[in-house]
Amino acid sequence: MEKSLLAPGHRACAGCAMPTTIRLVLDAAGPNTIVVSPTGCLEVTTTPFPESAWCVPWLHSLFENASAVASGVEVMLKRRGKDTNLIVIGGDGSTFDIGMGSNSGMFERGHKVLYVCYDNEAYMNTGVQRSGSTPFCAQTTTTPPGSHSQGNPRPKKDMPAIALAHKVPYVATASVAYPVDLRRKVKKALQVNGPSYIQVNAPCITGWTFDAGTMIELARLAVESGLWPLMEYENGELTGVKKVRRPKLAAEYLKLQGRYKHLFKKAECADSLRQIQALADANIARYKLVD
Amino acid sequence: MSEKTANMKVVEGSYAVAHAVMCCRPDVISAYPITPQTHIVENLSQMVADGELDSEFLTVDSEFSALSVLVGSSAAGGRCYSSTTSQGLALMYEVLYNVSGMRMPIVMNVANRAIGAPLNIWNDQQDAIGARDVGWLQIYAENVQEAVDATLQAYKIAEDVQIRTPIMVCMDGFVLTHVYEPVELLDKEKAEEFLPDYQPADILDPAHPKTFGAFADPSTFTEFRYQQFEAQQKALIKIEKVAREFEETFGRYYGGLLDGYFLDDAEIVIVTLGSVIGTIKDAIDAMRAEGKKVGLLKVRSYRPFPVQALRKALKDASVIAVIEKDVAIGGEAGLVTDLKAAFYNSNIRSPIIGFTAGLGGRDITIKDIRNIVAKAEVARKGIQSEFEFLNLRTEIL
Secondary structure: OOOOOEOOOOOOOOOOHHHHHHHHHHHHHOOOEEEEEOOOHHHHHHOEOOOOOEOOOEEEOOOOOHHHHHHHHHHHHHHOOOOOEEEEEEEHHHHHHHOHHHHHHHHHHOOOOEEEEEEOOOEOOOOOEOOOOOOOOOOOOOOOOEOOEOOOOOOOOOHHHHHHHOOOOEEEEEEOOOHHHHHHHHHHHHHOOOOEEEEEEOOOHHHHOOOHHHHHHHHHHHHHOOOOOOEEEEOOEEEEEOOOOOOOOHHHHHOOOHHHHHHHOOHHHHHHHHHHHHHHHHHHHHHOOOO | OOOOOOOEEEEEHHHHHHHHHHHHOOOEEEEOOOOOOHHHHHHHHHHHHOOOOOOEEEEOOOHHHHHHHHHHHHHOOOOEEEEEOHHHHHHOHHHHHHHHHOOOOOEEEEEEOOOOOOOOOOOOOHHHHOOOOOOOEEEEOOOHHHHHHHHHHHHHHHOOOOOOOOEEEEEEOOOOOOOEEEEEOOOHHHHHHHOOOOOOOOOOOOOOOOEEOOEOOOOOHHHHHHHHHHHHHHHHHHHHHHHHHHHHHHOOOOOOOEEEEOOOOOOEEEEEOOOHHHHHHHHHHHHHHOOOOEEEEEEOEEEOOOHHHHHHHOOOOOEEEEEEOOOOOOOOOHHHHHHHHHHHOOOOOOOEEEEEOOHHHOOOOHHHHHHHHHHHHHHHHOOOOOEEEOOOOHHHO
């Protein structure tokens, strides 16, 4: 295998899916690539001055402006006649929440930028607070379970649908556990003459609490349970779905994670567990995940 | 002022500034509409639409995104321009620090306007004075011609490798953006000679991958800040140098850091910035005719704050009155506070009194200037009131 464009020695946690995800994205994109990142785990673990793990040009400005910054890079690349891959790589906090205005602007203006969200479903860099991406009932430090709470009271925001509503020509979900699928989607997205969006399920060992050695297994279970369907949309049409050969119950995915353990301790959480299974079943039906 | 030339035209201030921006040949312009900045960016859009200006013009979702776009374009090696005011500048606040910290030589015209609440679209300088510490250089224009000339000068200052600091060229909203007055528009060829194409030191280039915007821990953060501080000190020399170079090419000069009016023998000196200077000069003319030794010191460069030049210029004043269109709510106001700080360790011991005036577009008249001079005459013998709101309507309080 060729040398990775994300050098070892970065400071991400052992068992974190993020650096693996980034390496897969960069492998697919190759060295003729510029990356823009918002503030987050990725930024702080890879660029402590004067060190950098990036072997491609990399630009960070703020938490909520990566898409606007990338828009500015893109117009200059076009102006200079450069055919360079341009990728934003950001976490779910900047993608789903604080950077939404900037993302909307970039999508709507049609810049040729691939936006990759490594989605670990909460504000992990600041200590696991709830984001708009946090799933139903997940425990975070701002949605703790208690006598009046079963964790996050709201379902996860449907960010791919938001991208689709902007007529983003290529929208896909991917998973760190399916590297061939992820690399293929990145290559496809980079061929699009306009914006593209890929949302990658990226388990966070600190926020989700699981055994470091089970990260890939956990990500695979998210797909096999139907909670993280792998799909792709081209020009608004659903063109690809990864079929699930060995379907699993949602509970199998949930019970490996500390952020859901309260659901298995209290009898009154049974209904919440049923609701989560219903979310998975709805995905299985909607995307025809199981033959 | 030089002799009038064929380029002298009666145009709106916003058009004149847009024309100056065109002469600076920015690669990327990004802006969001806000009164009273709109005419500047509308004119630039038209120039791009007509092929008169070869720039990428991005219409974006907010002022925050407008300046963020330029972070990307600047990192990719482009000369960048924006314009905003008031709430828009406030919305940019986080990006303002980012641009200066990343040492990007972006130029922005600020069409100075009040900040709400209460909502008010008229001119004062609360917006830019409130952003005095964000690491940008700030030049204040007295009239449209100065705004035009300062816009061209700004790129030459900002892009100097020793400076590499963004600049706000501040012009009073409506008073200068919407006024029609005779202006000598810049000659494109001369402007190109004065300001060659931008040669960025570092750019995003896959052949030479570099990391931009790394985070700095306590062991290095202070040194990053110090370098910005040092660059502002170097700008004190550069601003003056560029003003003189501009004079050689274009024949106009009105001070680099500061400029005086009847300053040499003045006993009472008014210190201020921006378009109110025109009114003050008329008031001084009238008072001089009456034998009053009143003079004016114009602060053209507010950031960097020219401490030594101010000490030199004001050493013989027997009383100093500062007029400004901002208020540091809970303190006094920006210019008067900075001026007092500049003098504390000097041997200047003349009384300094401060006036907040013209907030939210209220007119400052010749009568007001006379009133201030009368108060200064009193203060000369002993300060009665150190800081006050001029023309406060006590009947509606």
